[in-house]
Amino acid sequence: MSLTATTVEDVCRSAKRAARRLATLDRRVRDGALARIASSLEERVDQILDANREDMQRAEEKGLEPALLDRLLLTEERVAAMAEGVRQVAALPDPVGELIDGRRLPNGLDLRRVRVPLGVVAVVYEARPNVTIDCTALCLKSGNAVVLRGSSSAQRSNAALAAIAAEAAEAAGIPAGAIGLIASGERGDDLRALATAKDSVDLIIPRGGEGLKRALEEVATVPVIYAAAGNCHVYVDAEADLERARAIVVNAKTQRPGVCNACETLLVNSHVAPAFVPLIVRELLARGVELRTCARTRALAGDLADRLRPADERDWQTEYLAPILAVRVVDTLDEAVEHIDRYGSGHSEAIVTESTDAARAFCDAVDAACVYVNASTRFTDGFEFGLGAEIGNSTQKLHARGPIGLRELTTYKYVIEGAGHVRE
Known part of the structure; x- marks a missing residue:
């Protein structure tokens, strides 16, 4: 996993390299990786909870509000729910390679529209460490590499979860760098670097309030789907x-x-x-x-x-x-x-x-x-809607709206087959 990279650019470039290989992997490899991630979460729950206790202690010392403390808290039950969510994602139909539509053109060319991964999906989120696993599962299942940027309040929890997921995924055949975590630093600098990494990142999904949305709107050159406030x-x-x-x-x-x-x-x-x-x-x-x-x-x-x-x-x-x-x-x-x-x-x-x-x-x-x-x-939740999990809930209209699941993390390409056709 890209935890040792020193810059946001390094993490994103590693993810881009991994995405090229990930997009061509057989579904069974991706599903097998998700199965290993789920098992690893259950086997290493004590490690996860130890990291979370450190985050909770620091958050309480800083006077974090009770509702935010609840979002940060991990328990054995919540880790078990994460693992179950990963298994549900693995059991969903594979969107990659799905034939959306197709037809034979009057000139004899066969035209198909096929679902393909977006590439590298970056997720910026606040004090909810379960998002680390939800996003990883959805991105791997849909053939995408993921770059994760959590909040400093969940730094230790996110690091533990991402490391466990990356280790399990790579052991199952997922390329190194497909799960990248940006270590917490100066949020503005990190966010700006991520939001402008248009050569490496294909989409950013922020999960947070209006402040995060405004910060991205000011600097982003990478396309953004806003999973923003819920009034x-x-x-x-x-x-x-x-x-x-x-x-x-x-x-x-x-x-x-x-x-x-x-x-x-x-x-x-x-x-x-x-x-x-x-x-x-x-x-x-x-x-x-x-x-x-x-x-x-x-x-x-x-x-x-x-x-x-x-x-x-x-x-x-x-x-x-x-x-x-x-x-x-x-x-x-x-x-x-x-x-x-x-x-x-x-x-x-x-x-x-x-x-x-x-x-x-x-x-x-x-x-x-x-x-x-x-x-x-x-x-309003990906799990409740049968999507296994969600990366966020889009409040905009292009290209996704509502819970962002597997199909919302794909695009499509046209595949055209001929028999020596040339245009006159």
Whole structure:
């Protein structure tokens, strides 16, 4: 693995060399490498957890927020889930070489469009060491080399995971350099070098907040798919089943608040607000959620109103990644859609309703990668979607949208066969 390289350029060049060989490897070699990675994670779990404990200790000393500490934490169960995710990726159909379409042209040439790897995929991510393995598995399965740039807070965890994965992959026949890790240093310098390595890197996928997105937008010459912020909403419609709505809102906000598919704003139709607002406010407060609310919400909260903080413009715009929820009462579905259109990030949006017409109108009007009817936004995830894992969730439209899985890590080429054809 490219851990000993001294510069970002060295890591990227090693990955480029490996990518040429990796693209031609038989599927069985790539799947065998994934199987060995999964087994190695399980066999060396103690080494992984030791490294993670060091990261956790330093993060706690620095006062990292609880939600970020949760994202950084590894346990035996989470390592086991990583290994299972790798096996699921290995079991998926191989996208490389897939025939997308083909036909015989009127001149007799046979034309085929075939799926091929992108080449070198770089991933920049924050304090989630599981991303190291998810990205490695998806890239190897799709025939790509991967360059990993994690945050300094997860430096030891990422190094342990990447070293274990690279050792196992190379033992299974994957070329050295196919898994490259950029050691943490001055983030700005590293990011700039990676974002401008257009001769070696074919695509960058950042997993982080708006600050990371802006930093890349300023310097990137390599193509970027932004797996950016998730300012997600749940709208409780006038015809919602309120018990169903309660369960969905609680899950979307509290099941794991520090992730991009957690709900950040609750919109409640005024028709059901008198019954629903006191119910949901009481439960969320009991679960330790801070509520930032409009005046209409506070007026309906009864004796709990003094525990609610007034919301301002920034609250509607914010991806909290914490047990904080903005709440607003709206009069119509159209008003809810307008709010989402103004403040949403295009990630995941949900409606709770028993009305087929309302569900259809919401799905048609909301512009987001994932739109849910009567389900929590927490399902926006490659694992949940049957992709085995994901590199991120794209909030843009070209060339991938939603969870970025195997097919989103490929492009295609035209293969044309003739019999001595020449153009006149």
